[in-house]
Amino acid sequence: MHIPDGFINIPTATASAALAATGLGYSVRAAREKLDERAAPLVGLVAVFIFAGQMINFPVAAGTSGHLLGGALAAVLVGPHAASLALTVVLAIQALLFADGGLTALGLNVFNMSVVGVWGGYGAFVLMRKIFRYTRTSVLIGSAVGAFISVPLAATFFSIQYAIGGQGTFAASTVFAAMFTTHLLIGIGEAIITTLTVGAILKTRPDLVFGMLKVRK
Amino acid sequence: MKNRRFYLVGIAIALVIAGFFSFYASSSPDGLEKVAIDLGFIDSAQESAVAGSALADYGVSGIENERLSVGIAGVIGVIATGLVMYLFIRLIGKKKN
Numbered sequence A: 001m002h003i004p005d006g007f008i009n010i011p012t013a014t015a016s017a018a019l020a021a022t023g024l025g026y027s028v029r030a031a032r033e034k035l036d037e038r039a040a041p042l043v044g045l046v047a048v049f050i051f052a053g054q055m056i057n058f059p060v061a062a063g064t065s066g067h068l069l070g071g072a073l074a075a076v077l078v079g080p081h082a083a084s085l086a087l088t089v090v091l092a093i094q095a096l097l098f099a100d101g102g103l104t105a106l107g108l109n110v111f112n113m114s115v116v117g118v119w120g121g122y123g124a125f126v127l128m129r130k131i132f133r134y135t136r137t138s139v140l141i142g143s144a145v146g147a148f149i150s151v152p153l154a155a156t157f158f159s160i161q162y163a164i165g166g167q168g169t170f171a172a173s174t175v176f177a178a179m180f181t182t183h184l185l186i187g188i189g190e191a192i193i194t195t196l197t198v199g200a201i202l203k204t205r206p207d208l209v210f211g212m213l214k215v216r217k
Numbered sequence B: 001m002k003n004r005r006f007y008l009v010g011i012a013i014a015l016v017i018a019g020f021f022s023f024y025a026s027s028s029p030d031g032l033e034k035v036a037i038d039l040g041f042i043d044s045a046q047e048s049a050v051a052g053s054a055l056a057d058y059g060v061s062g063i064e065n066e067r068l069s070v071g072i073a074g075v076i077g078v079i080a081t082g083l084v085m086y087l088f089i090r091l092i093g094k095k096k097n
Helices: A010-034 A042-052 A070-080 A082-096 A106-131 A134-163 A172-206 B002-017 B033-040 B065-090
Strands: A058-061 A063-067
Touching: A010 A082, A010 A106, A010 B065, A042 A070, A042 A082, A042 B002, A042 B065, A058 A172, A063 A134, A063 B033, A063 B065, A070 A082, A070 A106, A070 A134, A070 A172, A082 B065, A106 A134, A106 B065, A134 A172, A134 B033, A172 B033, B002 B065
Parallel strands: none
Antiparallel strands: A058 A063
């Protein structure tokens, strides 16, 4: 999912970076207001866990792999604002230290994963938690659905960026179809990892989980 | 589980994943790369400006042993991520007592 330099032209990358910066600015302000000191260390733990998780590519189909995105996972655990910031730190470290994802493409990647992946996953989570009546199980269902949706959603935004500024001559619909179906499969892996991780933390420290705040005890 | 224990276990799990299990990750192209290869726009990719750096592609340059190379890169990544995230939160956080 990490876009290298060159796939998307610079104007589109710059526009995405501006959109991403706007979203992050909002998250910084909200996190400053809402993040309490007790939950702050969990943001750090979430970031390192996502970095580690993203190193593990799992096979999804013949000759294709995927890895954790972590947007929904982070949003459920620490809330969408802090989650956006955590994903951005991970993406910046990957681009700067490990040459994973391009430098000029960083804004594209931050937009797709830190903003769209996080908020899309979180939106689905909130909806599922409501539908399943704010129970502990609703948090797990929401985590699974949010995680599953976040991956093809982020892939869809790559397709949009490609349609606007792709450095190739392929029909936007072809790119979208290929990206969407491939990332549906990766979304299944995302849902499994996210649900297992949220489940493990619900067993040990449910009090730290942001997504549990509105759940009846 | 007590706070201290919870966070120590959490960090240990991240270190083991990045430092040990990363070696066993699939080396197949990821979803985006695969699509780019199949459709034929993979050639438009350019090398990142830091592609020659000491940790590029999750390996430590100079370390021949692949298991060691990716493992150390992973551990460095976990530490760097944790450190930057911590500083970031400290920077934006206001004191609440």
